[in-house]
Structure formats: structure tokens, C-alpha cells
Amino acid sequence: MKKTALIMAGGRGERFWPRSRKNLPKQFLSLTEDGKTMIQLSVERLLPIVEIEDIYVATNRDYLTLVKEQLPELPEENIFCEPVGRNTAPCIALSLAHISKKYDDAVMMVLPSDHLVKYSSLYLTTLQDACEVAEEGPNLVTIGITPDYPETGYGYIKFVNKLDKSKGRAFPVESFAEKPDLEKAKEYLASDDYLWNSGMFLWKISTILSCYQEFLPEIYQGMEKIRNAVGTDAENAVLDEVFPKLPSISIDYGIMERADNIYTIPGTFGWDDVGSWLALERIKRSNEFGNIVDGNIVTIDTKNCIIQGTDKLIATVGLEDLVIVDTKDATLICDRDHTADIKKVLENLKICNRNEYL
Amino acid sequence: MKKTALIMAGGRGERFWPRSRKNLPKQFLSLTEDGKTMIQLSVERLLPIVEIEDIYVATNRDYLTLVKEQLPELPEENIFCEPVGRNTAPCIALSLAHISKKYDDAVMMVLPSDHLVKYSSLYLTTLQDACEVAEEGPNLVTIGITPDYPETGYGYIKFVNKLDKSKGRAFPVESFAEKPDLEKAKEYLASDDYLWNSGMFLWKISTILSCYQEFLPEIYQGMEKIRNAVGTDAENAVLDEVFPKLPSISIDYGIMERADNIYTIPGTFGWDDVGSWLALERIKRSNEFGNIVDGNIVTIDTKNCIIQGTDKLIATVGLEDLVIVDTKDATLICDRDHTADIKKVLENLKICNRNEYL
Numbered sequence: 001m002k003k004t005a006l007i008m009a010g011g012r013g014e015r016f017w018p019r020s021r022k023n024l025p026k027q028f029l030s031l032t033e034d035g036k037t038m039i040q041l042s043v044e045r046l047l048p049i050v051e052i053e054d055i056y057v058a059t060n061r062d063y064l065t066l067v068k069e070q071l072p073e074l075p076e077e078n079i080f081c082e083p084v085g086r087n088t089a090p091c092i093a094l095s096l097a098h099i100s101k102k103y104d105d106a107v108m109m110v111l112p113s114d115h116l117v118k119y120s121s122l123y124l125t126t127l128q129d130a131c132e133v134a135e136e137g138p139n140l141v142t143i144g145i146t147p148d149y150p151e152t153g154y155g156y157i158k159f160v161n162k163l164d165k166s167k168g169r170a171f172p173v174e175s176f177a178e179k180p181d182l183e184k185a186k187e188y189l190a191s192d193d194y195l196w197n198s199g200m201f202l203w204k205i206s207t208i209l210s211c212y213q214e215f216l217p218e219i220y221q222g223m224e225k226i227r228n229a230v231g232t233d234a235e236n237a238v239l240d241e242v243f244p245k246l247p248s249i250s251i252d253y254g255i256m257e258r259a260d261n262i263y264t265i266p267g268t269f270g271w272d273d274v275g276s277w278l279a280l281e282r283i284k285r286s287n288e289f290g291n292i293v294d295g296n297i298v299t300i301d302t303k304n305c306i307i308q309g310t311d312k313l314i315a316t317v318g319l320e321d322l323v324i325v326d327t328k329d330a331t332l333i334c335d336r337d338h339t340a341d342i343k344k345v346l347e348n349l350k351i352c353n354r355n356e357y358l
Numbered sequence: 359m360k361k362t363a364l365i366m367a368g369g370r371g372e373r374f375w376p377r378s379r380k381n382l383p384k385q386f387l388s389l390t391e392d393g394k395t396m397i398q399l400s401v402e403r404l405l406p407i408v409e410i411e412d413i414y415v416a417t418n419r420d421y422l423t424l425v426k427e428q429l430p431e432l433p434e435e436n437i438f439c440e441p442v443g444r445n446t447a448p449c450i451a452l453s454l455a456h457i458s459k460k461y462d463d464a465v466m467m468v469l470p471s472d473h474l475v476k477y478s479s480l481y482l483t484t485l486q487d488a489c490e491v492a493e494e495g496p497n498l499v500t501i502g503i504t505p506d507y508p509e510t511g512y513g514y515i516k517f518v519n520k521l522d523k524s525k526g527r528a529f530p531v532e533s534f535a536e537k538p539d540l541e542k543a544k545e546y547l548a549s550d551d552y553l554w555n556s557g558m559f560l561w562k563i564s565t566i567l568s569c570y571q572e573f574l575p576e577i578y579q580g581m582e583k584i585r586n587a588v589g590t591d592a593e594n595a596v597l598d599e600v601f602p603k604l605p606s607i608s609i610d611y612g613i614m615e616r617a618d619n620i621y622t623i624p625g626t627f628g629w630d631d632v633g634s635w636l637a638l639e640r641i642k643r644s645n646e647f648g649n650i651v652d653g654n655i656v657t658i659d660t661k662n663c664i665i666q667g668t669d670k671l672i673a674t675v676g677l678e679d680l681v682i683v684d685t686k687d688a689t690l691i692c693d694r695d696h697t698a699d700i701k702k703v704l705e706n707l708k709i710c711n712r713n714e715y716l
Contacts, residue, residue, distance in 0.1 A: 300706070
């Protein structure tokens with residue numbers, strides 16, 4: 001069966017401020033040494049198993065130009081733009097309105113645009129295994145990540161960790177768990193029955209359409225209206241009319257947590273959601289003093305710092321455990337244990353109506 | 359007797375990098391809230407007791423334009439430029455070559471251009487007292503600063519702390535001491551017999567000329583040659599010929615430590631040599647979190663930092679005890695206990711031949 005992929009690229013994260021901005025979110029940034037942006041890497045690593053014509057990008061209208069610029073080889077009609085942000089279930093439905101017209105049926109992978117994968121071939125093997133499970137029945141497959149440590153920032157997947165219940169490398173999912181507190185996260189890690197929810201899903205188009213019909217009928221009907229308008233003069237008008245009224249709900253909550261036949265394949269392909277500036281320590285090489293340094297930098301007695309500069313000289317003296325990020329109009333200096341508070345800077349700027357920096 | 363003042367403005371300090379540069383040293387920076395530069399303040403505070411025509415500035419050729427720009431009211435012929443840096447004894451001699459032609463005799467104050475004084479009227483009273491002592495005999499008078507703490511960065515003056523030996527508010531100097539180590543500095547502080555050497559000297563022109571003749575005859579002869587050429591076509595040629603050959607020696611070492619009749623007046627006028635970025639804590643008002651903040655700054659959980667920005671946004675998160683200084687082409691981020699190591703940045707830049715930042 002044909003393999004298709006939908007890359008979700010509508011996110012508006014603030015964690016890479018000041019590099020990321022409202023008009024340039026993380027998926028459009030280059031954070032790796034190869035100079036490619038996250039979305040470029042997300043598409044590129046799929047190409048051995050999915051043809052470019054079968055790769056789709058869901059984003060919002062603000063980012064259409066960026067997507068076209070960064071993915072010039074992607075057919076323009078493969079980019080779907082939400083008129084407004086409405087969480088993942090409506091977004092995937094909008095994409096289905098288009099994709100389902102093009103194929104009798106096909107396997108559809110839903111993948112993030114702003115995560116990194118270290119071992120591409122293991123990643124592709126995992127996706128291929130998942131495609132097989134998705135293809136052989138009305139199964140919803142999710143890629144779970146084997147946890148390394150008790151992360152409290154991710155949702156978890158509780159799975160039936162028994163070989164006799166498995167479909168090859170896929171295991172039945174028992175339930176989904178919200179982001180836990182630290183104690184619970186430690187329990188999950190110790191139990192061997194939990195995986196991180198990576199937000200990667202695979203199913204047949206026919207399977208997920210049935211699920212929308214059953215669990216999210218309102219969204220399904222909206223999608224049908226949009227689907228009927230696709231390719232007609234009324235397409236945009238119908239989209240603008242119907243889409244904003246759809247309930248804002250995630251695919252996890254709307255379908256995955258309610259449906260049967262959910263399987264997970266544990267992935268061990270060096271996944272990284274690149275959740276903050278500290279992720280650079282996993283992505284980039286540090287120097288002998290533990291510093292990750294890019295740009296025009298002079299460091300004196302400086303240890304374990306992440307310094308991302310530009311052409312402008314940054315000189316550091318006697319520093320430890322800081323994140324320093326320079327851009328043309330703004331410089332961030334942040335203690336490494338406080339990266340979660342970068343959003344407070346943005347809140348402050350919003351309150352002061354200094355939108356040029358958001 | 360006429361009062362004259364020589365402001366020493368040839369210094370090339372590195373401690374205010376990146377604001378101060380080779381072509382813009384500290385005396386030409388504005389570090390106070392009134393927006394005036396250090397040299398402007400140095401001249402301005404003298405005006406109640408010295409006429410502008412009797413104020414002189416000794417600097418080097420690189421800074422002539424800056425001095426003229428910042429002190430437009432100063433007669434241009436009152437600016438003396440060393441062809442090369444040769445320490446204070448030759449510099450003062452060069453100034454004397456000019457000044458001694460203009461007056462039969464006069465009291466001459468030698469004052470720094472890059473220190474601050476909090477209580478101007480106390481300062482002027484002290485200078486006036488010192489002028490009187492200088493005038494009444496062949497005395498060399500230095501202003502000593504009552505020490506607050508065991509500073510190791512200054513030289514000290516050991517004085518005879520006895521009322522019966524004093525001339526009014528002036529006390530005989532016993533000896534000069536080099537910058538001490540901490541233990542010695544603590545001893546000095548405890549003993550009550552030591553003052554900080556502020557580099558402010560007062561004498562009659564006739565007195566200091568005799569001292570040059572006696573203790574620094576080589577410099578004296580050089581000065582005579584320059585003096586004879588002043589106002590002639592040969593002036594510059596003679597200066598360029600004679601001055602670079604003069605021995606590089608400080609007035610402290612060359613004269614003050616060898617002469618008799620040395621007096622000191624303890625000054626308590628809020629003197630500050632503004633020796634590093636940390637001095638801003640004494641000069642500027644800090645906010646409720648102990649931060650000294652200038653520019654376009656957003657601080658989140660930031661305490662006891664000195665942040666000197668420009669129009670560019672600087673956002674700080676979770677920081678403590680840092681000095682952050684932004685300029686157009688360079689940003690410094692320095693731990694407050696490491697400001698003495700800013701010079702290492704400059705050494706590094708020199709080695710890499712990146713002179714544009716020096």
C-alpha cells in the first residue's frame with residue numbers, strides 16, 4: 001500500500017527565543033551542525049521510504065512562505081494551511097480532506113516537524129514496521145520512545161509489554177498517561193510498561209476516517225464539507241467558514257485515548273524533541289571546557305555554557321552553566337536551570353506591547 | 359598666587375572594555391547618570407577655583423580630537439600631546455615646558471581625568487588647603503584618601519599622623535608604599551598611618567622645576583630643549599626628537615619618593631577611581647533587586663547584576679552577580695568576581711590580531 005506522510009508544522013514554540021520568533025518558530029530554525037532546518041531534516045529523512053509527492057505539510061497561513069522557501073521541492077498543493085490554530089484533531093482532519101481525495105486508501109504517517117532523529121535508518125525501519133501493522137487491519141499505531149530518565153515534560157504510553165500479545169515489534173497500548181509529576185515519572189521509568197509519547201502516529205486513511213466518524217463526528221462532518229469544496233472556487237470560503245468552528249481537541253485525547261486497536265512500537269532511534277536550548281548539548285559537540293560555542297566568541301574561564309552568537313563578538317569571563325543566545329535585535333542570557341522561564345521574558349514583552357521581539 | 363591645573367588624560371585603561379577602547383579610554387566615557395564624561399566632570403568641578411584659561415590637559419596625539427570635542431571651551435593651546443607614552447614624569451615635564459613660559463610662578467595641581475568625586479565642595483576645600491601649603495614653601499603636596507577597606511590595587515602613603523607636625527590640615531609624608539598584598543593592606547588600614555595615593559599632586563612651578571633639576575636632570579634638560587622650541591617652527595620637530603628619548607618613569611618614583619618637604623592632606627570627599635565595572639554600584643542607583651540597569655533590558659529572576667545595554671534588547675533569566683555590557687560590535691558577560699580578567703579577553707584578541715575590538 002502507498003505510504004504517505006503528514007508533517008505537522010504549525011507549532012509556535014517560545015523555547016528557542018530569541019532565535020525562534022512568532023514568525024520563525026523552531027521547525028524553521030537550523031539547530032544542527034549541518035545547517036539544515038528542522039523541517040528540512042524531517043522531510044529529508046523520510047525520502048528513502050516516502051516519495052516527495054506523497055509528503056504533506058500541515059501548517060498555518062503565517063508560515064506558508066517559510067514552508068515553500070525551505071522545502072522548494074515539495075509540491076505546493078501538498079501544503080495545507082489552517083486558517084486558525086485548532087489543535088491536532090482538526091488539523092489532521094483538514095489534511096485528510098485533501099489527502100483522502102488523492103488515494104483510494106494509503107498508509108498515513110503523522111510526524112512532527114521539529115524533532116530530531118539520530119539514527120535515520122533505525123527510524124525508517126521502525127516506521128516501516130509500523131506501516132505494516134497499520135496496513136494489516138484497522139489499527140492505530142503510535143511510536144513510543146524508550147525512556148532514559150523520568151521526564152516530566154512528556155505524555156506516556158502504557159503498553160502491554162508481553163511478547164505473546166505483540167504483533168511483531170508492535171505491542172498493544174493499554175492507555176495514555178498525561179505528563180506525570182516526578183514521582184510518577186520515576187514509577188513509570190521503573191515499571192518497564194511505559195514509553196514516551198512522541199506524537200508520531202500511523203494508520204490507514206480509511207481507519208482514521210472511521211475513527212473520526214465514530215469519536216469526533218462534528219469534526220468529521222466539517223472535514224466532509226471542506227473535502228467537497230477542495231478544488232472548487234468555494235474552497236477557501238468553505239475552509240474559513242467551517243474550520244474555525246471545529247472543536248479544539250488533540251488527536252491523542254479525541255481518538256487515541258478512546259479507540260481500540262492501538263499499538264505502539266518502541267523506538268530506539270535517538271529521538272530528541274529538542275525541547276530547550278539545553279538540547280544543543282545532545283546535538284552539538286562541546287569543547288574541552290564543556291561549552292557549546294557558535295559564532296564570534298572569546299571565552300575566558302568559562303565552563304558548561306551554551307553560547308550561540310552571530311558575527312558580533314561575545315566575550316565571556318568566569319561564567320558557568322549559562323545559556324547565551326545573540327540575535328540581531330535581542331540577546332538572551334539565561335541560567336541553565338531557568339530555561340523554562342524564557343517564556344516569562346515573552347510574557348513581559350507582551351504586556352509591554354513590544355511585539356517586535358515576540 | 360595664580361592657581362593652575364594639569365589634567366592627566368593619556369591613560370589607556372582596559373577595565374571598561376567593551377565600552378572603553380584603545381581609541382576611547384575611560385576618561386572619555388560617561389559612566390554617571392548626568393551623561394557627562396569623566397574628563398568633562400574633572401574640568402567642570404575645578405572651575406570654581408581655577409579659571410578655564412589656567413586649566414591644561416596632557417594627553418597623547420591619538421586623543422587630541424576627543425579632548426577638543428569633549429572640552430570645547432578649553433583653549434586649544436592648553437592641550438599638550440605626548441608623541442609617545444613615557445609615564446608621568448616626562449608627561450608633567452612636557453606640560454611644564456609650556457606652562458612655565460606663561461607664569462612667573464603659580465601653584466600647579468596635577469589631577470587625574472578619570473576619577474570621580476562625590477562631594478565637590480569638600481574636594482575644592484581640600485585643594486585650596488593644599489594650594490596654601492604648596493605656596494608657602496618648596497613643598498610637594500599630595501592628596502591622600504582615607505582608606506575604607508584593605509584595597510590591594512592602590513599605592514599607599516605613610517604619613518606622620520601627629521597634629522604637632524602638621525601644617526594645618528597637611529601632614530608630613532614619611533614614605534610611599536607600593537600596592538600591598540591583602541595582609542599588608544589590612545595592616546595599613548588598622549594602623550591609621552596610611553592613606554591611599556590618589557595621584558593628585560600640588561606644588562609651585564618653581565618647586566617642581568627644582569625637583570626635576572635635582573632628581574631627574576635628564577628629563578629636566580629635555581624639558582628645557584622643548585621649552586626653548588615652544589612657539590617656534592621647530593616645536594614639533596624638537597618634541598619628536600627629544601621626548602621619545604626621555605626615561606619612562608613615574609613622578610611618584612622619580613620625585614615624590616626622593617624629595618623632602620612632602621606633605622599630604624587626607625581627603626574625604628567621596629573619591630572614586632572607578633577602577634572597574636563594579637564601581638557603577640557606587641555611582642549609580644540600583645533597583646529593588648540590586649541590579650544596575652541601563653538600556654533596553656528585561657530581567658527575570660535576576661539579582662545583583664550590572665547590565666549596561668544599548669537600544670538592543672537584553673533579556674536575563676535566573677542570573678546573579680554578573681556584569682553584562684553591550685556595545686554595537688561586542689558584548690561582555692563577566693562574573694562580578696572576575697572583572698580583573700577582562701584584560702585576558704583583550705590579550706586573546708591581541709594575539710588573534712583582532713585589533714578592531716581593542
